[in-house]
Amino acid sequence: MAAKEPVILVTNDDGITAPGLKALVDAMRGLGRIIVVAPDSPQSGMGHAITISNPLRLEKVEVFEGIEAYQCSGTPADCVKLAKDKLLKKPAHLCVSGINHGSNASINVIYSGTMSAAVEASIEGIPAIGFSLLDHHFDADFSAAAYYAKLISQQVLQYGLPDATLLNVNIPKLQLKAIKGTKVCRQARAKWEEDYDQRKDPRGREYYWMTGRFIVQDQGEDTDEWALMNGYVSIVPTQFDMTAHHAIPFLNNNWDLNAKTR
Amino acid sequence: MAAKEPVILVTNDDGITAPGLKALVDAMRGLGRIIVVAPDSPQSGMGHAITISNPLRLEKVEVFEGIEAYQCSGTPADCVKLAKDKLLKKPAHLCVSGINHGSNASINVIYSGTMSAAVEASIEGIPAIGFSLLDHHFDADFSAAAYYAKLISQQVLQYGLPDATLLNVNIPKLQLKAIKGTKVCRQARAKWEEDYDQRKDPRGREYYWMTGRFIVQDQGEDTDEWALMNGYVSIVPTQFDMTAHHAIPFLNNNWDLNAKTR
Numbered sequence: 102m103a104a105k106e107p108v109i110l111v112t113n114d115d116g117i118t119a120p121g122l123k124a125l126v127d128a129m130r131g132l133g134r135i136i137v138v139a140p141d142s143p144q145s146g147m148g149h150a151i152t153i154s155n156p157l158r159l160e161k162v163e164v165f166e167g168i169e170a171y172q173c174s175g176t177p178a179d180c181v182k183l184a185k186d187k188l189l190k191k192p193a194h195l196c197v198s199g200i201n202h203g204s205n206a207s208i209n210v211i212y213s214g215t216m217s218a219a220v221e222a223s224i225e226g227i228p229a230i231g232f233s234l235l236d237h238h239f240d241a242d243f244s245a246a247a248y249y250a251k252l253i254s255q256q257v258l259q260y261g262l263p264d265a266t267l268l269n270v271n272i273p274k275l276q277l278k279a280i281k282g283t284k285v286c287r288q289a290r291a292k293w294e295e296d297y298d299q300r301k302d303p304r305g306r307e308y309y310w311m312t313g314r315f316i317v318q319d320q321g322e323d324t325d326e327w328a329l330m331n332g333y334v335s336i337v338p339t340q341f342d343m344t345a346h347h348a349i350p351f352l353n354n355n356w357d358l359n360a361k362t363r
Numbered sequence: 364m365a366a367k368e369p370v371i372l373v374t375n376d377d378g379i380t381a382p383g384l385k386a387l388v389d390a391m392r393g394l395g396r397i398i399v400v401a402p403d404s405p406q407s408g409m410g411h412a413i414t415i416s417n418p419l420r421l422e423k424v425e426v427f428e429g430i431e432a433y434q435c436s437g438t439p440a441d442c443v444k445l446a447k448d449k450l451l452k453k454p455a456h457l458c459v460s461g462i463n464h465g466s467n468a469s470i471n472v473i474y475s476g477t478m479s480a481a482v483e484a485s486i487e488g489i490p491a492i493g494f495s496l497l498d499h500h501f502d503a504d505f506s507a508a509a510y511y512a513k514l515i516s517q518q519v520l521q522y523g524l525p526d527a528t529l530l531n532v533n534i535p536k537l538q539l540k541a542i543k544g545t546k547v548c549r550q551a552r553a554k555w556e557e558d559y560d561q562r563k564d565p566r567g568r569e570y571y572w573m574t575g576r577f578i579v580q581d582q583g584e585d586t587d588e589w590a591l592m593n594g595y596v597s598i599v600p601t602q603f604d605m606t607a608h609h610a611i612p613f614l615n616n617n618w619d620l621n622a623k624t625r
Contacts, residue, residue: 143416146412146416147412148409149410150410150412151408151410151474152573153407153408156562157559157571157572158570159569159571178410179573182573183571185557186558186559187561187571211411211486211605217410224470256619260617260618262610263609263613265552285614285615286611287604287606287608287611288604288606295448296448297419297444297448299449306420308418308419308420309418309445310419311413311414311419337605338606338607338610338611338613338614339605339607340605340606340607340610341605342549343550343599343602343603344550344600344601344602345525345527345601345602346549346600347525348524348525348600349547349549349600351525351600352547352600355522357518
């Protein structure tokens with residue numbers, strides 16, 4: 102029977118020591134054979150970065166009792182690639198990433214290392230889920246998030262996911278009993294309004310620190326931001342086909358690109 | 364009249380000294396007021412990384428005759444954010460990124476620093492285009508790519524782009540006269556099949572170098588890979604809404620997520 106156990110790859114972007122990773126590993130216990138490959142240092146905001154020009158380190162570590170775990174010197178996407186090529190004989194049955202300390206809802210999906218690991222797994226044909234809790238604190242309470250991580254992972258193991266589709270799951274900062282349930286949503290339109298704090302270093306040279314505030318530009322009630330504001334766990338089916346299919350006719354009809362003679 | 368000149372922000376991921384950037388700057392001459400903000404070192408494979416935990420430097424440089432230019436210590440997305448917040452009084456009318464040394468067609472869009480700069484501009488509401496030439500060499504011939512960069516930029520300045528849509532333009536490694544024209548395409552399904560080269564460092568510790576080969580998994584004749592293989596410039600309208608809208612009914616119909624009592 103053990104041979105039929107699903108293999109579950111667990112990773113994150115906050116690094117191997119993050120409490121959110123431990124919460125996710127513990128949530129996966131009992132669902133299959135768990136293997137953890139996580140960055141050796143925090144990688145937040147890394148987007149879908151991969152390491153091309155530097156060597157990568159992969160080191161076995163004893164962090165989670167009874168579970169095979171490695172730390173990697175690369176990005177979250179590197180962790181998934183290395184796990185696939187060097188550690189797993191067959192593709193994993195599920196890849197879960199997180200639980201991120203902080204939201205990856207709406208436009209944050211673009212900047213998210215947590216989600217880039219899940220996207221990388223999905224490109225490889227592995228059903229994948231990114232989990233994020235709307236609480237940045239190191240000592241955040243992950244119990245409700247862990248509950249939903251297990252529930253949703255069970256569903257994916259049982260029913261699968263459509264081809265080339267992964268899940269972006271965000272959990273509100275609420276007690277489990279205060280959460281109303283889950284909503285399948287679309288990604289809200291939103292952006293970060295940056296404000297760079299301009300300073301001078303001890304030698305008088307200028308430098309900038311990024312600060313910013315998050316602006317939801319979307320009034321829809323079918324979005325992840327709406328769901329989270331209203332006490333639901335948001336589940337956004339996510340794809341790596343970035344084609345704006347609806348824009349193809351616009352470009353074909355309005356443009357005059359083959360007029361080469363200008 | 365000068366006040367009505369469009370403002371064109373030029374950036375890239377190969378860095379301020381890359382020949383592809385110079386080719387793009389020269390292609391934009393005459394189309395508007397050009398401002399260049401590019402990384403001070405190569406940022407290939409950075410995906411949509413942003414710099415959160417480190418200070419950023421922004422330094423004025425004299426690189427392109429008669430053109431305002433800055434180098435930035437951050438990623439391509441940082442360059443666009445800093446330009447918007449610190450250098451431009453009003454949003455630019457166009458942001459062009461590239462010309463990248465190497466393809467950003469199909470799944471490469473996910474890993475691409477070139478495209479992340481264009482995506483960042485698009486999030487800000489600025490019409491944006493990433494240009495990439497299918498030639499990795501430092502001394503690649505950018506003349507055909509520059510021709511099409513100008514042509515396509517003129518079209519965007521004239522006709523605009525649909526809301527929340529940018530362009531991913533790739534140019535085949537051909538002489539201008541051998542290029543058959545342009546094709547508006549969708550992103551091909553493809554992936555990188557990694558093979559990590561395992562080595563030992565002088566102290567006997569293992570490390571890995573990423574190598575890999577590119578696999579097109581898509582037989583469609585409406586894709587960017589098909590267009591490029593057949594001598595066309597590929598233009599993929601691209602969006603930052605990563606929702607797999609078609610998967611929402613699947614999840615709503617097949618899942619049993621509100622059965623909390625398990």
